Amino acid sequence: MAQALDEADIIVLLVSSSFLDSDYRCDIEMRRAVERHDRGEARLGKRSSRWSSKSSSRTVLMR
Secondary structure, X not given: OHHHHXXXXXXXXXXXXXXHHOHHHHHHHHHHHHHHXXXXXXXXXXXXXXXXXXXXXHHHHOO
16 A cells, blocks of 8 residues: 555545544555645545544644
């Protein structure tokens, strides 16, 4: 997965409560995707599904 994330031209995050509950996905994968987007190496798209009120997670996603 890490290699695919590092080589992708387009990264789509399908955000669900399970995604937000995963420290690895939020701390490693999402950070790597956002960093690549910020450097212009990949385009980042986000799609949110319904999840319980997690204001801190929403703040990260709205970056």
